[in-house]
Amino acid sequence: MRLRPKRTPVSAAILWIYSLLTLLLLCYMTYQSLRPKKELLSATFGMPKHFGFGNFRKLFAEAGFFTYLLNSALILFGSLAIVVLLSTMVAYGIGKFNFRFKGGLLLYFLIGLMFPVQLGIVPIFLLIRDMHLLNSQWAVILVLASGLSMPVFLLTTFFARLPHDLYESAKIDGAGEWTTFLRVMFPLASPVTFSVCIIMSMQIWNQFFVPLIFLQSESRKTIPLMIMKFTTNVLYNMDLALVGSVMATVPLLILFFFFSGRVIEGVAAGGVKG
Amino acid sequence: MAWIRSKPFIWFILPGFLLYSLFSVYPIFSAIQISLTRWDGIGKKTFVGFGNYGELFSNPELFRQLTNALGHSATIFALNALVVLPAQLYLAYLIYGKIRGHRFFQAMIFSPQFIATPVIVFMGTLVFDGNIGVFNKLLETVGLGGWTRPWMGLPELGIYIVWLLVAWSGIGVGMIFFLGAMKMISGEIIEAALLDGASYWGRFFRIVLPQIKTTILNMLILTYIFAMTLFDYSFILGGASGGINRSVDVMALFFYRISFGDNSAVGGTTNVNAMGMGTTIACVMFVIVFAVALVQVALTYRRAED
Numbered sequence: 001m002r003l004r005p006k007r008t009p010v011s012a013a014i015l016w017i018y019s020l021l022t023l024l025l026l027c028y029m030t031y032q033s034l035r036p037k038k039e040l041l042s043a044t045f046g047m048p049k050h051f052g053f054g055n056f057r058k059l060f061a062e063a064g065f066f067t068y069l070l071n072s073a074l075i076l077f078g079s080l081a082i083v084v085l086l087s088t089m090v091a092y093g094i095g096k097f098n099f100r101f102k103g104g105l106l107l108y109f110l111i112g113l114m115f116p117v118q119l120g121i122v123p124i125f126l127l128i129r130d131m132h133l134l135n136s137q138w139a140v141i142l143v144l145a146s147g148l149s150m151p152v153f154l155l156t157t158f159f160a161r162l163p164h165d166l167y168e169s170a171k172i173d174g175a176g177e178w179t180t181f182l183r184v185m186f187p188l189a190s191p192v193t194f195s196v197c198i199i200m201s202m203q204i205w206n207q208f209f210v211p212l213i214f215l216q217s218e219s220r221k222t223i224p225l226m227i228m229k230f231t232t233n234v235l236y237n238m239d240l241a242l243v244g245s246v247m248a249t250v251p252l253l254i255l256f257f258f259f260s261g262r263v264i265e266g267v268a269a270g271g272v273k274g
Numbered sequence: 275m276a277w278i279r280s281k282p283f284i285w286f287i288l289p290g291f292l293l294y295s296l297f298s299v300y301p302i303f304s305a306i307q308i309s310l311t312r313w314d315g316i317g318k319k320t321f322v323g324f325g326n327y328g329e330l331f332s333n334p335e336l337f338r339q340l341t342n343a344l345g346h347s348a349t350i351f352a353l354n355a356l357v358v359l360p361a362q363l364y365l366a367y368l369i370y371g372k373i374r375g376h377r378f379f380q381a382m383i384f385s386p387q388f389i390a391t392p393v394i395v396f397m398g399t400l401v402f403d404g405n406i407g408v409f410n411k412l413l414e415t416v417g418l419g420g421w422t423r424p425w426m427g428l429p430e431l432g433i434y435i436v437w438l439l440v441a442w443s444g445i446g447v448g449m450i451f452f453l454g455a456m457k458m459i460s461g462e463i464i465e466a467a468l469l470d471g472a473s474y475w476g477r478f479f480r481i482v483l484p485q486i487k488t489t490i491l492n493m494l495i496l497t498y499i500f501a502m503t504l505f506d507y508s509f510i511l512g513g514a515s516g517g518i519n520r521s522v523d524v525m526a527l528f529f530y531r532i533s534f535g536d537n538s539a540v541g542g543t544t545n546v547n548a549m550g551m552g553t554t555i556a557c558v559m560f561v562i563v564f565a566v567a568l569v570q571v572a573l574t575y576r577r578a579e580d
């Protein structure tokens with residue numbers, strides 16, 4: 001019994017062309033990033049004469065790549081830590097305990113899915129201004145970490161299905177509420193937490209709008225904002241735009257290809273429920 | 275105290291509840307309230323009722339910008355719905371059928387998700403730019419030198435370039451969602467179709483598509499919300515003004531320009547009604563999104579009752 005035709009030449013060709021196009025683009029960008037600026041502008045398609053890591057040195061030494069990387073990492077891990085901890089706690093509270101306004105509370109956490117971030121950004125801006133957090137990474141972390149709707153939804157579904165015996169037996173063993181949560185429940189949720197981490201990381205790492213609004217000084221900005229700085233004046237900063245793009249992209253993609261199966265599973269798990 | 279002790283869940287829910295309320299829920303109501311005032315963000319607020327809404331639809335310059343931006347957002351949605359979505363279904367079905375090399379293709383098509391938007395736009399420049407673009411070079415090489423254009427700088431093409439970049443980078447997520455939905459279809463149905471001798475594409479149209487109807491509808495809604503709130507690509511390509519003749523302007527960018535000004539947002543814009551009109555545009559945007567989301571909820575409910 002055959003599940004699919006032996007030959008699907010057209011489909012195979014389409015898939016190959018699409019995949020190779022992406023790969024070619026990345027290779028082309030990497031190759032160009034190894035050429036000095038003068039050569040790039042005078043002979044973009046000429047045969048390479050000087051190959052080297054000069055542009056990379058310039059990116060790290062003069063353009064302060066590490067600062068941007070550090071800022072991006074701080075915002076990513078800061079928001080992620082808050083989201084994971086708080087959403088697991090909320091989901092556990094709603095999913096495992098019985099109280100009167102349970103359904104209403106879950107709905108309250110879900111309405112966030114309906115609102116584009118732009119709708120509230122002016123009041124958030126004013127709020128952050130009054131808290132004297134403008135131009136601080138904390139502003140971005142707080143705003144991004146408050147997007148609890150999707151994680152709460154996924155995790156509540158998980159906790160609601162969890163057999164109640166686990167909770168009871170932890171109680172009998174004399175564990176307090178917090179011990180039960182941290183030692184038993186939090187680890188149990190790890191497959192769902194993993195999904196949440198993957199989906200949120202992708203959102204936060206590529207987040208452009210929120211950092212743009214709140215971060216003004218160059219020393220606080222994130223990698224996407226750095227790339228934009230180089231590309232707005234592309235002919236002047238061609239070399240930095242190239243190496244910046246390569247540094248922001250290639251390591252991450254290599255990492256993704258190693259774990260692609262797990263990552264894609266995580267995304268799919270979030271999507272089927274969502 | 276005893277009352278609190280008997281309700282441990284309160285302590286679990288409270289921190290998340292506070293953060294979410296302060297930064298996600300309160301701003302929505304605050305935005306609606308600000309949209310009813312005339313305010314520059316610093317000075318005195320004047321209550322004007324629905325005056326801002328009236329002005330947005332009656333001031334010729336504002337209304338022109340609104341319709342232009344809305345038209346562009348709608349164009350992106352239409353192209354995504356008519357071209358990208360079917361392509362996502364097609365690709366998902368190929369991978370679902372375990373075509374040779376499906377793991378590699380799946381990773382490859384999904385990979386642009388991890389590329390930051392400014393990099394994607396820059397890659398577009400590397401391909402389509404008038405001077406340094408590969409595309410023009412290719413045209414010259416194959417003898418079509420007369421066709422070379424500064425593709426990235428043509429106002430009439432602007433929004434299609436935006437769409438092209440959006441499509442290339444975003445096709446993977448929808449594909450993965452559809453693939454996940456296809457994998458949930460029970461094996462028995464597929465088996466029965468096989469025994470009845472349905473062909474590969476026959477199964478796709480008669481079995482798989484009807485089975486994942488709900489996911490397709492959800493994806494359509496997500497596509498719509500995405501198109502209506504798109505910001506990054508247009509801002510990076512055209513700056514706050516939305517490009518030459520506002521050719522890449524979209525709703526979210528229009529909102530940004532009015533609220534935070536053409537110069538970067540330091541809270542001080544020259545516009546005396548920046549916050550009032552800005553939140554008004556945000557609310558209009560929200561209504562446009564919300565109306566469609568409600569339709570979805572209604573449809574889902576009706577199906578649940580069937």
